[in-house]
Amino acid sequence: MTRPDHSSPEGRLEAARSLLLETVMAPDRWDDALTAFAGACGGRSGQIIGLNSSGAVVLHRLTETPPDFIRDVEAFGLADVRANPRLRIGQSAPVMQLRADQDFVSPEDRARTPIYTEMFDPHGFPHNCQIVLLRSPELLVRASVSRTKRQGIFDADALRTFMALAPYLQAAVQTRAALGLAAVHATLATLDAVKAAAFILNTDGRVIGLSRRGADIAERGDGLRLSGGRVKLEDGAAREALEAWLSRLGKGTAPPMSLFTGSAMLDLQPLPPERDGLGTGPAALAILREATTPEERRILIRARYNLTPAEADIALALARGVSVPDIASGRGVSLPTVRSQLQALYAKLDVRRQAELVAKLKSLQSESLP
Secondary structure, eight states, X not given: OOOOOTTSHHHHHHHHHHHHHHTTTOGGGHHHHHHHHHHHTTOSEEEEEEEETTSOEEEEEEOSSOHHHXXXXXXXXXXXXXXXXXXXXXHHXXXXXXXXXXXXXXXXXXXXXXXXXXXXXXXXXXXXXEEEEEEOSSEEEEEEEEEOTTTOSOOHHHHHHHHHHHHHHHHHHHHHHHHHHHHHHHHHHHHHHTTOEEEEEETTSBEEEEOHHHHHHHHHTSSEEEETTEEEESSHHHHHHHHHHHHHHHHTOOOOEEEEETTEEEEEEXXXXXXXXXXXXXXXXXXXXXXXXXXXXXXXHHHHHTOOHHHHHHHHHHHTTOOHHHHHHHHTOOHHHHHHHHHHHHHHHTOSSHHHHHHHHHHHHHHHOO
């Protein structure tokens, strides 16, 4: 069997096709595959870029350019339709239909668009041809080839080669996306095995996956429910805190955090980003659990019953079996003061006796996570 001549157009096409297929199982081959893709099309640089539903870049490979350029062009507005006409064209283009700069961007538009005059043109990317490989509510993936001023605009042969390779690009992207989904399911299977109430969220709160116990709790809607495929918290403060945290997640600055919701705690943990394969971009693991520490239980009952700090401390002490006189002594207040606070507790928890109050507190967590 003869080896293909990579110096011929047919040989370059075959080499690019083979490398694109390799990326299915080896995402670290994207650079080699995109370089071959660009070369087969008579271009300088090959690019693949994926944006999630929030517009965050989750995959970006651009060949034959310094790594700093990728950082700089993203900061300049590569993922902003207002700044980047190429993205604007790609967002509206049908899947698997070519779009070239020369057909959609006039010389006048180029001259007054900063990303062309300050980034694309001076760095050797004046001519571009792109195609949308995948569009879904969660993900937009585009591939392109750029040519230098000397290489000129895309001619008919280059466009034909581009279209001949596009199905292989699309197959690689679709398979990588499916493998990413499989990884999500594998994570959830592990969480199911330990009966965790878990959710995997993207940056706008959309649920990418959830465990069986998480689905059961969301269906009951005690403090947390699903609406339009997104996690919604009933507590206003917790809801605002979650939205602010997800915004930080999209920027890569979200730390682990715990929130009170309903009768439980919601632990939020950013998942490691993946930009060499094809995932859903910034995502988080959210696990609903019982309050375990004294401070968490204090926060929980204060929020649930609108208690003052003193009332919460007295309630927790009673739940531990501490007597009213000992609570007064430990707090350094009079017995009548504690008894007055106890009456306020009865009213807020809608009970009449101390035994009922203790029983209600002890049942609080079991009510939220059966």
